[in-house]
Amino acid sequence: MRYTNSCVRAPLRVPLHKLSLKAFPHSLSICCSLLSRLLGRRRWIFILSLLFILSMTAPSVVAQVSKRTATIAQVQPGKNSYESGNFTQAARELQAAVADFAAIGDKLSQAVALRNLSLVYQQLGEWQDAEDAIAQSLSLLQIQPKNNTQLKFLAQALDVQARLYRETGRAADAVETWEKTVNLYQQINDSTGIAQSQINKASALQDLGFYPRACNILREVLGLSASSNPELKRQQCNINESELKIVKALPVTAMNVWGLRSLGDVLHALGELEQSKIVLQQSLEAAQKLRLPAEIAATQLSLGNNAIALAVKNAQQPALRTQFTQEALTAYKAAENSPSPFGQLQARLNQLSLLVETGKTAEALTLWQSQKQAVMRLSPTRTGVYAQLNFVRSLLKLAESETNSNYPAIGEILTAALEQAKALGNAKFQAYVLGSWGKLYELQQQWIEAANVTNQAISLVGPLTAPDIAYQLFWQLGRINRAQGEVEDAIANYTQATKILSSLRSDLVTINPDVQFSFRESVEPVYRQLVSLLLQPNAKQENIKQARQTIESLQLAELDNFFQDACAIAKPKQIDEVDPTAAVFYPIILSDRLEVILSLPNQPLRHYATIKSQSELEQTFIDTRTSLRRTAFDQERLPLAQKIYDWLIRPAESDLIQNNIKTLVFVLDGALRNLPMAALYDGQQYLVQKYNIALTPGLQLLEPRRLTREQLRALTAALSEARQGFPPLPATATEVQQISAEVPARVLLNQQFTRPNLQQLIRAVPYPVLHLATHGQFSSNADDTFILSWDDRINVKQLDGLLRVRELGQRPIELLVLSACETAAGDNRAALGLAGIAIRSGARSTVATLWQVNDESTAIFMAEFYKELANKGVNKAAALRKAQLALLSQSQYQNPYFWAPFVLVGNWQ
Numbered sequence: 001m002r003y004t005n006s007c008v009r010a011p012l013r014v015p016l017h018k019l020s021l022k023a024f025p026h027s028l029s030i031c032c033s034l035l036s037r038l039l040g041r042r043r044w045i046f047i048l049s050l051l052f053i054l055s056m057t058a059p060s061v062v063a064q065v066s067k068r069t070a071t072i073a074q075v076q077p078g079k080n081s082y083e084s085g086n087f088t089q090a091a092r093e094l095q096a097a098v099a100d101f102a103a104i105g106d107k108l109s110q111a112v113a114l115r116n117l118s119l120v121y122q123q124l125g126e127w128q129d130a131e132d133a134i135a136q137s138l139s140l141l142q143i144q145p146k147n148n149t150q151l152k153f154l155a156q157a158l159d160v161q162a163r164l165y166r167e168t169g170r171a172a173d174a175v176e177t178w179e180k181t182v183n184l185y186q187q188i189n190d191s192t193g194i195a196q197s198q199i200n201k202a203s204a205l206q207d208l209g210f211y212p213r214a215c216n217i218l219r220e221v222l223g224l225s226a227s228s229n230p231e232l233k234r235q236q237c238n239i240n241e242s243e244l245k246i247v248k249a250l251p252v253t254a255m256n257v258w259g260l261r262s263l264g265d266v267l268h269a270l271g272e273l274e275q276s277k278i279v280l281q282q283s284l285e286a287a288q289k290l291r292l293p294a295e296i297a298a299t300q301l302s303l304g305n306n307a308i309a310l311a312v313k314n315a316q317q318p319a320l321r322t323q324f325t326q327e328a329l330t331a332y333k334a335a336e337n338s339p340s341p342f343g344q345l346q347a348r349l350n351q352l353s354l355l356v357e358t359g360k361t362a363e364a365l366t367l368w369q370s371q372k373q374a375v376m377r378l379s380p381t382r383t384g385v386y387a388q389l390n391f392v393r394s395l396l397k398l399a400e401s402e403t404n405s406n407y408p409a410i411g412e413i414l415t416a417a418l419e420q421a422k423a424l425g426n427a428k429f430q431a432y433v434l435g436s437w438g439k440l441y442e443l444q445q446q447w448i449e450a451a452n453v454t455n456q457a458i459s460l461v462g463p464l465t466a467p468d469i470a471y472q473l474f475w476q477l478g479r480i481n482r483a484q485g486e487v488e489d490a491i492a493n494y495t496q497a498t499k500i501l502s503s504l505r506s507d508l509v510t511i512n513p514d515v516q517f518s519f520r521e522s523v524e525p526v527y528r529q530l531v532s533l534l535l536q537p538n539a540k541q542e543n544i545k546q547a548r549q550t551i552e553s554l555q556l557a558e559l560d561n562f563f564q565d566a567c568a569i570a571k572p573k574q575i576d577e578v579d580p581t582a583a584v585f586y587p588i589i590l591s592d593r594l595e596v597i598l599s600l601p602n603q604p605l606r607h608y609a610t611i612k613s614q615s616e617l618e619q620t621f622i623d624t625r626t627s628l629r630r631t632a633f634d635q636e637r638l639p640l641a642q643k644i645y646d647w648l649i650r651p652a653e654s655d656l657i658q659n660n661i662k663t664l665v666f667v668l669d670g671a672l673r674n675l676p677m678a679a680l681y682d683g684q685q686y687l688v689q690k691y692n693i694a695l696t697p698g699l700q701l702l703e704p705r706r707l708t709r710e711q712l713r714a715l716t717a718a719l720s721e722a723r724q725g726f727p728p729l730p731a732t733a734t735e736v737q738q739i740s741a742e743v744p745a746r747v748l749l750n751q752q753f754t755r756p757n758l759q760q761l762i763r764a765v766p767y768p769v770l771h772l773a774t775h776g777q778f779s780s781n782a783d784d785t786f787i788l789s790w791d792d793r794i795n796v797k798q799l800d801g802l803l804r805v806r807e808l809g810q811r812p813i814e815l816l817v818l819s820a821c822e823t824a825a826g827d828n829r830a831a832l833g834l835a836g837i838a839i840r841s842g843a844r845s846t847v848a849t850l851w852q853v854n855d856e857s858t859a860i861f862m863a864e865f866y867k868e869l870a871n872k873g874v875n876k877a878a879a880l881r882k883a884q885l886a887l888l889s890q891s892q893y894q895n896p897y898f899w900a901p902f903v904l905v906g907n908w909q
Contacts, residue, residue, distance in 0.1 A: 001754065006799040015079075078116070078509045085341075087123045087379075094120060108153065111140035115157045125166055125380030126423060134161045148188045153192060155184040162200065167382045171207035178204060195221050202266070211269045212237045218263040218485035219243075238272045239279065247279060252286045257295045260286065262300055268306050273313060274783070277306050297338030301346060304331030308354065316780055323785055328354055342383075345374050349387060364398060375413060380420035385429050388417040392436050399443050410440055428469065431460040435473050442480060450480045455648040463500045471500035475526050487533060494530035495546070501526065502553055519558075527554035532590045535597075535607050544605040548597050551588050552698040555667065559697060559839055581909060582663040582694075583656055587648055589617055589670045598652050601658050608651045620644065621671040627677060628851075630897040637896070641681035649680060649687065656691075663692040663877050663908060675834070676850055676900040678884060686896070688884050690711060692877035694908035697835045712870055715761055717748040718773035719788060726788060729820055731859045732773035739771060742870055744817065754791045759802055768814040770843070771862075776821035778833030778848075785833035787818060798838050815876065816843035819862055838905040842899060845876050845908070850901040857898045861887055877908035 078097060081090035088254045094117040101110035114137035121130035137157045144150040158224070162177035178201035184194035198221050198594075202214040215237030219225065224243050239247065250256045259281035267276035280303050287295035304327075311324035327899070332354065335347035348371050355364035368391070375391045378384035394414055399405035414437055421429035434457035441450035454477045463470045478493035501523060527550050534547040579601075586597040592619050594610045611622075624644060627637040649656075649664075654663075664687070666677050677695070678688035687693065716739055718732040735745050746767070748757055753774070776787035785796040794802060838846040847865070868879035882904060887899040 007322060007786065015064060026303075033702050054230070058692075066493060078120075078500060080638065082120060082123075087120050090120045091117065091124065098606065107140045108144060108150075111137045111144075111157065112153060115160050122164055122167055122381070122711060123379060125384070125420065127164070130164055131199065134164060138343065151188050152190065152193070153185050155181045155190075155197070158184070159197065159200070162204070166204055166207065168424055169382060169428060171204045174204040175201055175208070195255055195259070199255075199262055202262060206266060206269065211266050215263065215266045218259060218266060221259050222247065222256065222263060226529075238267065239275050244275070244278060247282055248288075250282070250532050252289050254287075254290060254292060254295065257283050257287045257290065257299070258291065261295075261299050264306070265302055268302070268309060273306060277303070277310070280306060293337060293339050294343065297335045297340075297343050297347070300331045300335040301343075301350065304328045304335065304347075304350060304354075307331060311781075313781055325354070325358060337879045341380075343375075345387065349375075349390050349394070353390065356394045356397045361398065361401065362790040364394070367399070368395060372409060372413075376415050376416060380423045382424060382426070384428070385417050385424065385433070388420075389415050389432055389436060392417070395442065396436065396439055399440075405443070407440065407444060416459060422829070428466050429459040431457040431466065431469055431473070434460070435469070435476065438473075438476055438480075439748065442476065442483075445483070447480055447484050451477065454480065463496075463503070467500050467504050471497045471504070471526070472522070472684075474500065479695070482529075482533065487536075488657065491530070491533050491543075494526065494533060497526050498530055498553060501557065519632065523557060527551065527557070528588070531588055531595065533590075535588075535595050535609070539607065541604050544597060544607055546606060547588075547595075547607070548586055548599065550585055551597070551669070552667065559836060579663060579665075581661060582908070583652070583659070583661045584665045584667065584775055585652075586667045587669055587672055589614060589672070592823055594647055596648055596651070599654060600661070603655075603659065606655075610647045618671050621675060627675050628676070628896055628900060630895060632897075638681050641679055641686075641896075642683055644675070644681050645680040645687065648677075649682070649717070661691070663694060665694045665696055665908065667696055667698050674850065676896070677901060678881075678903075679896040679900040686888070688881055688888075688899075692875075692881045692908065694904045694906075695835075696841065696906060712743040712769065712866075713767055714743050714745040714769035714771050714866075715748075715758075715767040716740070716745050716771040716773070717753040717758060717789070719750060719753060719790060720773065721750050723775075723790060724793070726775045729773065729775070731856045732820065734856075735773050735859035735862050736771070738859060739866050740891050742863060742866040743769070745771075751790055753789050755789050755794060758789065762802070769817070770813050770815070771817040771819065773819045773858075773862075774850075775852075778821060778837070778850075780833065782833070782836060785836060787821065796833065799841055813841065813843040814845065816841050816846045817862070818846070818848040819858055820852055821848050822850070843906065845904060845906040847876075847880065847902060847904050850903060851897075853898055853901055857887060857893050860893075861899065861902060875902055875909045880904050 019543070026103045026640070073377075078090045080092055081087070094113055097113045098110055098117060101107075101113055102453065114133045118130045118133035118137065121127070121133055127419060134157060138154070138161065141150065141154045143158055144153070158177050158181045162181070164173035165171070165177060178197050181197040181660065182194055185191075185197060202217040202221075205211075205214040205217070219237070219239075220633035223353050224246060247260065250260070260279050264276045264280035264283060267273075267279060280299055284296065284299040284303065287299055307324045309326035311321045311328065314320035314324065329351065332347050332351045335350075336344050338344050352364055352367050352371065355361075355367060361664065375388055378387050392410055395406070395410045395413075399407065399410070418430065418433045418437075421433050434453045437456035438450050438457065441453065443448075454473055458470065458473045458477070461473075474493045474497040476489045478497060481487075481490035481493060504643060504893050506751055531547045531550050534543040534550070536543075539547075582601070584599040586599070588595040588597070591614050592611065594612060595607055596609070597605055597607045599605055620640065620643060624637075624640040625641050655661075664677070666678075668675075673695075677693050678686060680687040682690075716736040718729070718736045719726075720730050720733040722728045733749060735751065738743070739745055740747060746761065746765070748754075748761075761767070772787055774788045777785060779785045781797050786793045787799070788794075815837075821834075834846070834850075836846055837848070853861075861883050865879055865883035868874050868882045869876065871879075874882075884899040887893040893899060
């Protein structure tokens with residue numbers, strides 16, 4: 001949970017574990033522009049109109065305005081009180097001004113004073129009074145003559161009303177109201193007002209989760225064209241290299257400072273973290289040149305949040321993770337220099353969250369104790385409630401690891417937050433608070449109280465109105481049931497949580513950006529804990545089926561999170577429909593055991609377990625992968641390969657024989673994805689010597705279609721020379737020549753292998769097979785998953801566009817072969833990138849390598865593979881196995897290092 005600053009996340013979009021906050025926008029240039037244009041016309045009304053709005057952001061400018069009129073004298077005390085934070089006194093003084101203007105019949109000045117009074121009431125959290133004041137102001141303004149002056153006043157009053165809507169959780173009303181202000185400013189050709197209202201509108205759209213729409217609005221405000229691609233508008237929004245140059249050349253104005261920061265926050269939300277960082281740094285540089293301390297602090301806060309997201313994204317690379325974590329801490333400390341006490345609190349609460357998450361308990365304990373009183377004094381506003389919940393989340397996380405937890409202090413803050421949420425009249429806020437109460441009771445093992453308040457929270461929000469709150473509440477209730485031994489109730493509540501997650505698929509990565517960066521903490525455990533409940537000894541068949549469906553749903557969710565959009569289209573297929581001679585294994589890593597679900601054609605599902613801790617399982621997988629290096633001896637490698645064989649295959653041996661199984665299909669989980677199943681060892685033989693082997697991210701994704709001999713035309717591309725810092729692969733030239741000898745093929749070698757050339761040929765000719773003999777890397781991070789061409793690195797998202805350019809009606813690629821790729825070093829989930837490429841490319845089948853192999857042996861392997869593939873009746877899995885056995889039969893290549901890394905993902909037929 002971390003604060004951001006250009007908008008406030010709507011409750012629907014903020015999970016219990018990750019709450020965001022954004023402060024009011026600051027825009028000094030707007031203030032100056034308006035004053036310079038307006039002082040010449042009805043000076044006193046305009047100054048009165050601006051006194052409160054401007055005093056929030058530019059007191060030094062307002063102080064320079066002439067105070068010669070009686071009207072200014074009437075409102076000056078209220079302005080002074082507002083600036084000093086004495087909102088109660090400001091309210092009294094403005095009430096007096098409203099009465100004075102009413103007495104003399106000056107309705108326009110009365111309307112402006114009422115508008116400012118509404119702002120004061122909003123600061124006090126007196127929402128009904130704020131709403132009444134702005135309603136009166138608008139009523140008075142509606143009866144005024146509709147000239148440019150009155151239209152401007154009306155737009156400013158609507159702006160205050162829109163702010164009120166956002167602060168009370170009515171983001172849709174805020175969007176509609178800001179649209180009205182845009183229209184009014186357009187009528188009077190006020191470009192500054194238009195831009196300001198558009199940025200505000202974009203912030204409210206973010207509250208509703210419409211990040212691509214918000215991004216396109218901000219692009220237009222900053223002089224970038226909105227995307228004309230409707231698919232891009234729906235799913236994502238980004239800034240290309242030429243547009244980044246435009247961004248860097250923007251004039252240094254306060255409006256651009258704010259707009260750039262808002263755009264940076266949206267790009268962050270959409271997962272474009274590197275672009276977000278560049279845009280935010282540009283905002284910071286402009287704010288520093290203009291010497292705007294509030295803007296500097298606000299942008300530092302956003303940069304800190306961006307650094308945290310980058311740290312999580314690079315969690316498998318310790319050096320980068322540490323670097324980004326330090327950058328975040330530095331940015332948060334810089335944000336403490338905000339001139340606003342609330343801005344200072346934002347920075348400190350984000351620091352607290354970071355200290356807790358990085359295990360710096362002593363520092364976190366010191367910081368939370370120093371901030372408690374500031375949190376308790378917050379006004380009853382939405383931002384105040386979020387601040388309290390952010391604080392509570394950090395304390396709850398501390399309580400999980402501390403024996404001396406300060407539960408009473410947490411309860412005290414939650415009591416205040418609940419009162420404020422009720423005062424706001426917002427059911428979602430109340431659900432947040434009650435959900436946190438439930439977590440507090442859960443930690444104290446007060447199960448009845450925990451269940452009661454969690455049920456109260458669930459009654460306030462539903463799966464349709466607030467799904468990303470609701471799934472966490474059902475998950476929490478399921479944990480409470482499980483702790484009390486109420487297994488059936490626990491399964492029911494966990495099931496409800498996963499159903500909501502499944503319904504959210506595309507929304508998880510658009511309405512709730514925090515989930516992108518905390519998937520393993522906030523989503524993955526829901527699925528795994530449900531599987532654990534379902535797969536008890538003597539589990540019923542319906543429970544085993546549900547467990548299989550649950551783990552396949554997790555596979556889909558992981559791919560969605562990898563790409564940060566719902567890219568994988570589920571196509572459920574029964575195993576018997578796919579291949580009556582194939583068995584499917586679902587190994588599932590749980591906290592206390594390794595479960596395996598076995599699916600045999602026309603047979604009930606069965607499951608079996610190995611009782612080992614998750615840490616022991618994962619260490620075994622790591623050790624096994626290490627043992628597959630070229631220099632390892634059999635004494636190191638074979639016992640590990642046999643241990644995993646015993647866990648996965650041994651209990652099913654008789655079933656495989658009885659059912660005449662020829663192909664083993666694995667839906668692998670976690671670190672198991674980095675291991676080649678072909679190298680498992682039964683004590684006498686490797687698994688590949690007994691069965692064809694294939695991998696799939698899940699049968700829901702399977703697209704069954706056999707590759708026919710007539711379809712064997714290949715487009716091959718290879719890099720044999722050193723390029724972009726990568727070493728040469730001299731045997732790849734031989735490899736593609738040998739492939740050409742086996743099947744009809746077009747070859748792009750070295751300089752010919754450019755991205756444009758490849759794209760042109762893919763578009764022009766429907767090659768069923770695409771073979772890329774080049775460096776590449778699979779990673780758990782989509783941005784670090786790429787293949788190398790002569791002129792470029794093509795990452796997995798770009799590959800999607802490259803391979804899907806065929807004309808409408810053309811068949812997709814049947815087989816994609818990546819013959820010189822490897823998984824990222826030190827990344828235990830790197831093979832997720834392989835699954836990502838397999839899905840994103842649109843190819844029905846993908847053959848790739850888990851590590852980079854001697855390129856001479858690879859050339860031999862590929863020639864044999866295509867030779868077998870050309871044989872009538874030989875499917876892809878059988879062709880792969882025969883090519884592996886051909887290497888295994890040669891003494892110099894018997895080590896699994898040479899033949900084991902080749903894997904087939906997707907349709908094996």
